[in-house]
Amino acid sequence: MQNLDHQSNSQQNKNSRIYTKRHHEIIDALERLLEQGVPELTMSEIAKKLKISLRTLYEIAPSRDKLILMTMDNILKKLGKFAMDSVEDIDSPINKLEKYLFIVNQAVGPKFDRFLIDMEKINGSKTTADYHENFIKNYIKKLLEEAIEKKEIKSIDVKAFSILLGGIGREFFKEKNKNSINLTPEESANSITSIILNGIKLEN
Template structure:
């Protein structure tokens, strides 16, 4: 988890100007634009090279840091949507609907930015683990409240938490009839409907 530790230590030193730069880089990646070196990016953003190195020590870590921030912002939106409900199963449905957007068209561009970066795996794994843990907690709550059947909540959480990443595989994409996001939402609904307690 070296990359994740680096992100955490860097976040303590990042100020307003650094966040503005990261917003600009996020916009660049969102538009599918690229840069060859840190110096190249500094010229494009019209900032000093020193400012970039204050955020991250390399081009690779800068991209990973930026995408990590994007995913955290999206995660907050998903949690906020979830918290409008009191029922654990409703919370889960709402959370996953938003979370599955992370494999939609916009996030695909960020994924492409990470595809050749070895240091991105710990960060992506971290987010997937966070989602899986949250899903398991909601399933456990739903089980206690008799909203769902007696199931293996850990296995179900692993399945639901990994659907989007699974369907992003280039080997599978060409055979999908729908986008990864729509496919994930479709299967999420089937799984959750299947584990709900039947209404008497």
């Protein structure tokens, strides 16, 4: 059900503006630009860097912040889709969950480090990040319920565990925590994820 909700929201976002093939090429170029960090550029300067007209850029988004938020949303959706596609053929819910979490934890990995730090300055970025985190938590909950049903894990409070597992990456990415841990936020999240999942598995 959550997958359907996510697709519905995504479709609604897509339908709010009609993009041409050229628009999508520009959006892809913008993603590559912003993955290197969110520069303090105006819409005019962004258009110049992308070698397009300012009018074309405004056809994609009405403001700089909206443009960057849309790009953030696209990047996270692509990572989420890659994670879902990667676990599609795994039968075991607990194995599916572990691989899925290792992939989505890349969102706090080195590739997105500069981008996420800069995104904190953009109005609305927390709302966008919260939306994606809530989707992840609901999917975790679904897999934990399936794992209990298949007797792969102990009977646990799946809601509590989904909140914990779905928020580990962002928690480690917070500046105060990132500066106090020995590993990267992604490595730390993966390490704790493995410990938690191994702790609730039933012995076969």
